[in-house]
Amino acid sequence: MTTQIPRRPWLQRWHVKPIGWTLIILILLVASSRMTGVDVGMFFSNLGQFTDLLVRMSRPAWDYLPIILHPLYETIQMAILGTTIGAAFAVPFAVLAASNLVHNRWLRGIIRLILDLVRTLPDLLLAAIFVAIFGIGSTAGVVTLAIFSFGMVSKLFYEVIETIDMGPLEALESVGANKLTIIWYAVLPQIMNQFVSYFLYTLEINVRASTVLGYLGAGGIGVFLQRSLNEFNYSQTSVIILATLVVVMVIDGISNHLRRVLL
């Protein structure tokens, strides 16, 4: 006596959906590289120049390290300041943009439009504007990073808020708590660890971003990176990159640790 297994429908048996999607994505990739004139072949034929650059960078000028320690320190300070200011402003906006907390579609729509707009502005453009306003220096960098972080963090935050368990909110509502108290008692504890994790992720991105911002005179390690590249002094470039890598790794380590502790 064998059990009659129900027949799988045709669609599932031949994995029509996953195969179909893979094909569509492949076709889109090939088509878009054709249309934009990206030549993959050139990447491989010019690989020699790339290795040449790597070889030149493979002898870091370690005596350059003491010189860049201070600007690196400044970069970290800029990143921390910018991320903190941006994230602080992001929290109320994230709350107002979350569809499970704000049922007014107009309010939510307007808030999201503002956030989209902020995210559309490229950070290099922002840096150029603020260097023009505040002059060359780290103030311009901090403001740029703050706005950049605000746009990014608020989106990450409201997406986290939309995944929370609504049960505690119902309980607090039944207790007779007002909106602000409900958010404080029932929403924030649920999202705190992910907030911290996203905050540190943004901090890490900002450390890297501020190296680029230095190009525009927005302070920090970027100024030195630009200088070394202009002088074709690749052994100095590699020291800067390695030092930045250490900072990024330290932040990553802190982030991993905090996530474990806060979970």
Next chain:
Amino acid sequence: MDKTPIISFKNVNKVYANGTVGLKNINFEIPQGEFLVVVGLSGAGKSTLLRTINRMHEITSGEIRVEGESIKPYKGRSLRLLRRKIGMIFQNFNLVKRSSVAKNVLSGRVSYYPTWKSILGLFSTTDKQKAVQALQRVSLAEKLYARADELSGGQQQRVAIARTLMQDPKIILADEPIASLDPLTTKTVMDILKRLNQEDGITVIVNLHSVALAREYADRIVGLRAGEVVYDEPIAAVTEADLNRVYQTV
């Protein structure tokens, strides 16, 4: 038995936006201090009925009175004051799992404080003691500093009851409070509710699936089917055959 009704339903109807009938012509009164059990199939409208009492759900027509006052015009602060005197217990406990038991219990008291005080956690010493006492009543005082998600389901439900006690409720609404619990913890939780009913005179309304439990604890049983009251008898008059009628499919 001539107690004044603490809750009364008068021609209450609820129709959802998509046309589904939630409640249909509900008429009954709940005297103060009663332990009322509402039974019925899933989707019969038990949860809806319960949530209309503290206005977590709005009704389409009719009138609900709590302590003789129509609850319809309440909004903002007056609505929060209504909710403050009505405690609510949920099937999924609805604790903030990542917060401590103490914070969860104290959160039941926030409606007695201005917003800034509750946000800063500035609870009075009296209220902190009250929180410990509330936990003592559900035999969980030693868990004060534990995180809510370290507790078992039955313990979480008891913490939820302690949170409700912080409101000094006159009414407790319990929506399937034991649906996610095992038989032993079920008894603990139901016994606590019964004790609050008898010792503190809190009016308790419980939604249950189990007819056996309903007969064991209720002063009176109301049966709902498809949003309508199809049964309403004091416990002395309840028979098994009657109750089976409630569970007939429409």
